[in-house]
Amino acid sequence: MSVKRYSSMEYDNFEDLLFGHSKYPVKTGLDLEIGAGYTTAEINYAPRPNAAENQATLVNEYERITRDIMERMVQVGFPSVVLETEHVQQMTHNPEWGADIANAQKAIMEDYHDEYGIKCALRHTVGDVRGDREKIDLRGDAYSRILESFDQVASSGADMLSIESLGGKEVFDHAILRNDMRGVIFSVGILGALDVEYIWQDICNIAKKNKVVPAGDTACAQANTAMFVAGGLLDFKLSHSMASVVRAISASRSLAAYEAGAIGPGKDCGYENNIIKAITGYPISQEGKGSTCAHSDLMGNMSMQCCDLWSNESVEYRGDFGGTTVQCWGETLSYDCSMMNTALEAGVGKTLRDVLMVSDRYRDPQAFILSYDNAYRIGEVITAHPDDLYLRAKEAGMKACELIESGSAGFLELSKFEKATINKAWNDLKSLDENKESFICNCLDTYSSEVDTFNTSNYGL
Amino acid sequence: MIDINPKNTLIRYNILVESDMAPEEMAEKLYPTDPHIRQIAKAVFEGDEDEVVAALQNTIDSGVDPLSLINDALMAGMEVVSTLYDYGLLYLPDVIISAQAMIEGIEYCKEQSKQVHESKGxxxxxxxxxxxxxxxxxxxxxxxxxxxxxxxxxxxxxxxxxxxxxxxxxxxxxxxxxxxxxxxxxxxxxxxxxxxxxxxxxxxxxxxxxxxxxxxxxxxxxxxxxxxxxxxxxxxxxxxxxxxxxxxxxxxxx
Missing domain, CATH: 3.40.50.280 (Cobalamin-binding domain)
Structure with a gap:
């Protein structure tokens, strides 16, 4: 498949961005249509650690998980549900394990669909196992195993294919701990985008062959690392403004999957998906207040603003007072979706969207730049430079700085530290090389010597 | 698009508890007083690897035992960094950058000394x-x-x-x-x-x-x-x- 760059926004106006509605809905699974006027819960889970002992125990664990979820959905009257199985390593390393699990899950979902008519679909997110103890080998044997895993799950019941790709992580980890904006642009905007583009061309071919959906990627390994290190308001680990700039840049990386043929819904943990939806018109999955089982964040309501699937990120399967964890969190997510769907039916969807957005808009710079109006503005600068991965990543970062700076003149309060950080990030970005070629050349010199796991051949450089 | 002043709906506690004092001002109060040692500690705080080595060289040239500078100067500088990190005045990248400078300094002191440096553990x-x-x-x-x-x-x-x-x-x-x-x-x-x-x-x-x-x-x-x-x-x-x-x-x- 060829790569087609976005040079314009699929949405004409940020006011048109709304949960449950996407410009290009995705039909998938058993009668489900994502982004076609309603939202659906996407429930994500991790098996209990001892369940991965062998293939049979793991298949059995996922059968229990699937049955529990489907049963709770019909018990409480929810019309649709998506299950996301994020592979534990054994499932990707042994593609037949993943295939068996997809097959077992889908059989249960089909039973419930047949009996109750509940609309449902299964996403499998294959593990990115391209790194090991000694090195990161993005295009070697492990890559072939990933593709084999995609092919097997796609032919065995998975309706949507995703991955949380690793590309650029080795340089990003080095850069983010040193406030090195040049390294951030290089790792996320260049290396990450090159890897996403490479892997998604192959995933899209596999999806086409198996007639399933190439859904999308996430910059989890970069932007979420920054977000988690930044932590809460009183965690003085990483500037939240810096994490915001990384998030904006990461949209350029995640967009590469769609430019290679992905059609959504993008992965839940891609908080940059608001920007992606504005650019591509494809539906997105998001997580927020329903994913506190996995982590805290500073935009728990706001991330519902444009979601099409509403996710809990991940929860370990075990018993809780209200049932198993997948039942409890699935029910919470589905009630949120019920609220959004009711608002849509009543014609007050945009009012609810704005309430959700404004309740977090000023909580943190990260939330501020992802508010749908600002997300749209970041999308505009990315699409203004369609043929230059470097320039579009740099401009996305600079737009985030500009938005935070202008926001701080209003209700977005910044500490002295955050103000200093955003000024430094902005100046660092302004002082970067003029063109992509010299930027890449200089970065190759620097990071080849500073990061021992960085191998240029992983990126075709 | 709805917009509101969030003063009644959220509290940015990080701004509420923010110190009036800049980290550099606070650090000035914490550095050791000896001018040579102070220069080394300050270079660690600023994460300037070249300056750390230059300041160590100056001090060693004046007759100070290189190994003693590990605890007396380099660790003292890092202690300032750790203290300010605990107070929420510095962030993790600041600590990492200072730590790298300090580690460079330790290696330099070891090279300059004929004796073996004992780590804490x-x-x-x-x-x-x-x-x-x-x-x-x-x-x-x-x-x-x-x-x-x-x-x-x-x-x-x-x-x-x-x-x-x-x-x-x-x-x-x-x-x-x-x-x-x-x-x-x-x-x-x-x-x-x-x-x-x-x-x-x-x-x-x-x-x-x-x-x-x-x-x-x-x-x-x-x-x-x-x-x-x-x-x-x-x-x-x-x-x-x-x-x-x-x-x-x-x-x-x-």
Whole structure:
């Protein structure tokens, strides 16, 4: 498949961005249509650690998980549900394990669909196992195993294919701990985008062959690392403004999957998906207040603003007072979706969207730049430079700085530290090389010597 | 689009508690007074590796023992950084950058001295088998080295046998292990069992993404650590004689 760059926004106006509605809905699974006027819960889970002992125990664990979820959905009257199985390593390393699990899950979902008519679909997110103890080998044997895993799950019941790709992580980890904006642009905007583009061309071919959906990627390994290190308001680990700039840049990386043929819904943990939806018109999955089982964040309501699937990120399967964890969190997510769907039916969807957005808009710079109006503005600068991965990543970062700076003149309060950080990030970005070629050349010199796991051949450089 | 003044709906506590004093101003009050030592400590604070070495060279040229500068100047500078980090005036990248400068300084002092420098203690750090997420381990390793510990860094995705063999060989005061995923963290249990089977009672300090205090508390040698910055404090506590029960009393927060 060829790569087609976005040079314009699929949405004409940020006011048109709304949960449950996407410009290009995705039909998938058993009668489900994502982004076609309603939202659906996407429930994500991790098996209990001892369940991965062998293939049979793991298949059995996922059968229990699937049955529990489907049963709770019909018990409480929810019309649709998506299950996301994020592979534990054994499932990707042994593609037949993943295939068996997809097959077992889908059989249960089909039973419930047949009996109750509940609309449902299964996403499998294959593990990115391209790194090991000694090195990161993005295009070697492990890559072939990933593709084999995609092919097997796609032919065995998975309706949507995703991955949380690793590309650029080795340089990003080095850069983010040193406030090195040049390294951030290089790792996320260049290396990450090159890897996403490479892997998604192959995933899209596999999806086409198996007639399933190439859904999308996430910059989890970069932007979420920054977000988690930044932590809460009183965690003085990483500037939240810096994490915001990384998030904006990461949209350029995640967009590469769609430019290679992905059609959504993008992965839940891609908080940059608001920007992606504005650019591509494809539906997105998001997580927020329903994913506190996995982590805290500073935009728990706001991330519902444009979601099409509403996710809990991940929860370990075990018993809780209200049932198993997948039942409890699935029910919470589905009630949120019920609220959004009711608002849509009543014609007050945009009012609810704005309430959700404004309740977090000023909580943190990260939330501020992802508010749908600002997300749209970041999308505009990315699409203004369609043929230059470097320039579009740099401009996305600079737009985030500009938005935070202008926001701080209003209700977005910044500490002295955050103000200093955003000024430094902005100046660092302004002082970067003029063109992509010299930027890449200089970065190759620097990071080849500073990061021992960085191998240029992983990126075709 | 709706917009409101959020003053009645949220409180930015970070701004509420922000100090009026800039970190540089606070640091000025904490540096050692001797001009040579102060220059070295300040260079560590500023994370300027070249300036650290230049300031060390000046001081050594004036007749000061290079090894004494590790504790008296480099560690003093890092102590200022740690103090300001604890106060919330510095952020993790500031600490990492200062720590790198300090580690450069330590190496320089060692090169300049004919005597052997004794570290505060030996610690093994690793990421559990099956897990390649190592940013947490990298942070912990830098912080430990900056606090004067010798760190045997086994890397990521480290088999249990290798961890146990390293403990037998190196005899560390503690292990620092990290795991991101629930599916890999059971390797802590295997390390715990294998060490106990060999009558080794070294604390295994565990942290990272999916790891919880409840999970780690189930293992005799386990000490849960939520914050990377606490790891050097745990090591200091071990040197002060705290056993695993007392470490848990002190560092288990939930």
């Amino acid at each position: 030996k610690i093994i750090s690793y990421v559990v088998e099956g897990d390649i997420h190592d940013i947490g381990k990298k942070i912990v390793t830098v912080l430990l080295r900056a606090n004067g510990y010798e760190v045997i860094d086994l890397g990521k995705d480290v088999p249990v046998e290798e961890v146990v063999a390293a403990v037998k060989k190196e005899k560390p005061i503690m292990l620092s292990g990290t795991a991101l995923m629930t599916t890999t963290m059971h390797a802590f249990k295997d390390v715990n069992s294998r060490l106990l089977a060999s009558d080794i009672n070294v604390p295994v300090v565990c942290g990272g993404g999916a790891v919880t205090q409840d999970f780690i508390s189930d293992y005799d040698l386990g000490v849960y650590c939520e914050e990377a910055a606490d790891v050097p404090k745990i090591a200091d506590s071990i040197l002060q004689g705290l056993d695993i029960r007392k470490l848990r009393d002190t560092f288990h927060k939930h």
